Amino acid sequence: MSDQGGCLCGAVRYEVDGAPLRTAHCHCESCRRAVGAVVATFACFSASSFRYIKGVPAVYQSSPGVRRTFCSRCGTSLTYQGEKWANEIHVLTATFDHPENFPTTHQAFAAERIPWFHIGMD
Numbered sequence: 346m347s348d349q350g351g352c353l354c355g356a357v358r359y360e361v362d363g364a365p366l367r368t369a370h371c372h373c374e375s376c377r378r379a380v381g382a383v384v385a386t387f388a389c390f391s392a393s394s395f396r397y398i399k400g401v402p403a404v405y406q407s408s409p410g411v412r413r414t415f416c417s418r419c420g421t422s423l424t425y426q427g428e429k430w431a432n433e434i435h436v437l438t439a440t441f442d443h444p445e446n447f448p449t450t451h452q453a454f455a456a457e458r459i460p461w462f463h464i465g466m467d
């Protein structure tokens with residue numbers, strides 16, 4: 346089974362095989378600013394199961410060893426890769442064509458959550 350996703354304008358498209366290793370809402374300030382939202386929600390895969398099928402995203406190193414990709418045309422944040430999770434790629438769940446396939450089960454940096462922002466997790 347594979348899932349596809351991409352950016353708002355369609356210039357960058359990707360495909361990933363199989364089920365995610367895990368899923369998480371990240372509340373850290375770096376992710377919030379990178380995606381321009383009060384939380385960043387990821388589905389994490391082994392890097393070898395992910396590939397771009399259209400276009401090439403721009404890369405921003407938000408911290409040493411961290412690579413965040415985004416569409417250089419429309420600005421959509423697409424992925425996160427960090428040395429702490431070598432051999433993984435964390436895909437912004439909202440960019441999948443069917444994000445409902447990846448229910449989010451974990452929270453990261455919960456202490457940095459914006460106090461008025463509450464997540465209901467089924």
Ligand SMILES: [Zn+2]
Binds near residue numbers: 417420
């Ligand atoms: Zn785009």
Ligand SMILES: [Zn+2]
Binds near residue numbers: 372373454
């Ligand atoms: Zn984060």
